[in-house]
Amino acid sequence: MDNSLFYGDLATSKRVIYTPSKFAHSQLIHLQEIGELQAQKPHISQRENLSSFLFFIVTSGSGSLIYGNKEYKLHTGDCIFIDCHKAYSHLTSANDLWSLKWIHFYGPNMTAIYEKYASRGGLPCFHTVKGQAYTNIYHDIFTLTDSNSTSRDMKIYEKLVGLLTLLMEESHNQIKPFSDNNKKRNLQNIKEYIDTHYADKITLEQLSSKYYINKYYLTRSFKDQFGLPVNSYLIQVRVTHAKQLLRFTELSIEKIGQECGMNDANYFSRIFKKIEGIAPGEYRKMWKM
Template sequence: MPYWEKANHSWTKDSTRYILTPSQKTRDLFYYIQEIGHFKAEQPYYTERENLPSFLMKFTLSGQGLLRYHGKDYVLRAGDVFFIDCDHYQHYQTISDCPWEMVWVHFSGSKTARLFQEYFRDKSPVFHTKSAPHDNTINLILERLLNLQTAPNAKTDYQNSILLHELLNELILQKYQLDFTDEEIPPYVIDLKNYLDEHFKSTLTLETLSHHFHLNKYQLNKEFSKYIGAPPIDYLISKKMSHAKDLLRYSKKSIKEIAIDIGIENAAYFSRLFKKKTGLTASDYRKIG
């Protein structure tokens, strides 16, 4: 389907916009900016389009906007972020009497599409940030990106790429509330992690862990995943596989002996699990060591 767009460009004179044309090298190597700006958009500002090969992130600083995406409407207020794949139909507009003030960037490249899938796994393009909009890390990254475009030089594409990658990570961290401090991790999650680190050679199940820590297994699974990055049993298996790698490379133990050493009695099951987790058979991994 061909690209099409309808729009009304009612932004104020003090709004800022940069349109970039990245080189083929930049497109091949980096995350890269296509357009970036800081708008104060008055009614009847709107954009409606489809089939644009670009990803768009907007962060509302003040005023209100409305986004229509994947058949749903989202009212955008101060502190709200939306991140969308512009290949799909979208319509956004100012709906407040005062200007809708937002910082935004069109970009693509590198792993943008894959990171967008991770961002969009809950099927919502919008989330609300917790900190004051102007002080939020997302806004601060966008300000740095905007500043870089005022006097570009030979290193600007590299700097843009680093900041865009940081921006993508920050979007996911804040949306899924992963921007926690170490002090906010519940003590029982730390205790469970330490227990798994010490007993990874044992055969453990979620039920036995739940009984040992006197916690509901669903809560245990959810909280451990949130703060550690994987469910307890997946974390345990990764620990087993990491130790197996060490033994494959730096010991002369047989594959069967290694399986038993990490608490897996069935060598065939160990071999299947190792290939699933690493992409290599245990024998092939030993050869590349």
Template sequence: METQEAGLKTVNNTYMESHRILRTPSALVRDALLYIQEIGEMVCKEPRQNWRNSLDSYLLILVKEGCGTITVGEETLAMQAGDVAFLDCHNPYSHCCDARDPWHILWVHCNGAAMPHLYDIFRQRNASFVMSGAAEWIEPVLQNLERIAMAEEPDYELYESECLTQLITLILTRKAEKTGHISGDTSQKWEQIHQYLEEHFAEKITLEELGKRFGISKYYMLRGFKRKYGVTIVQFLNQCRMNYAKNELRFTDKQIDTIAEECGIHDSSYFNRIFRTTEGISAGAYRRQWRN
């Protein structure tokens, strides 16, 4: 039996009981924000393999009760109550509940212009697409997202986007805190490196010297820093330098060459190239825009 009203679809059959809300985003939301494509809840009664391929979507599945498996490509991982999976549905995937302990799951299919970049950060920071024990902090946000979707109050798309942003932020940040793949001591070391770069960005810093200062290999440091912060050490250094440069351009009358030197960049053409890459305009144009 199937019923459908105002985007809410309920299905009761031999295999499952489920309800889902389908969404068609407005043009503004599709171009500028994160949005729901489908959100729902399912209680399985017996195993059923669901295969998908080449969906323009990103899927979050939370196991509320029971257990099952998720397969992405040739990798199959077991999931149990409290686990959460985050998948890029452009790639082939499937999921199936366990025959002896069928699962009860919550899910949301979502998308948006920023989602490919956000998912790349997720995979950089996580060796697996399954997060063990993550339901404790994801379920309340996911349930709130479903309530917003069901209510369809004025500006609901904006509230859905806000809630989705909170959900993705939790996935990207809380995972490392609770069940990350690096120890507490090593995590503290990344924070120390981060702070050191913020304070010494104007100095000449080589990766070899930085690794020696903090007692880790250059290549391990490069991988670990990017996994934690989503940018490379060189990219972060340039961010620090550009933040300083923008402040000086706006609030002082210093020459651009002088500001470049103070940033630790002794080649003014290289400074201008970095500035244009990050801001889209030259340092001189930035100064004129913000001081006018």
């Protein structure tokens, strides 16, 4: 770990270059570098092919980010979250020199996590309404880098997961918000209907007719609000109830499939294995041992 304060012609910066344990490096989302800077002169930073993900928040001033062949204007309260395998550059404006707080981190499945963030509407650049939450996480991690705790890497991992959770939550806010509170309430009614009637035959057409809502709007808006398409959510609910019956009843697998709205035993087994990675019978055996 290198905890250094740099004074230069271009920027004043405080940073920690962090080396995690071998275990954390291979198994956890781990910190690589954390720091903050105050620009002294206009300058540009460029990187590419870096095995890292970068988050930073503009705490004052303005500038821009070039990422994915697109330029994003940045101002106080704006955040960026990018995959540094791709080329990127950022620069402070000449007339409004910025200050930043940044975190470089990496780990197993980070590429998949970032793809999930993007698929939910997450953007490389966005304005946050939770700036204090991000700065709190930043300061917690910075403090932890100088900790003598034997579980330091686990605690940093916990904070980085908190950062990702916050980013995921705000990714939904980057999607056009619901403008009609009644429609939003109807979607909650639809979710509750699925939770209660999962054993029945449920189709988009049926839900559309029952709740007087366009099925295409329903498809898009249900995913926006709850993170899954209607059919995927229905399958998730059915599999969850199937798991309960497999563990706590002696019903046959075929009967359990029927109780959960999947009357074809082969279809039930196929869907269950796709979600859980093992067949229903294997799941029952494993959890009843």
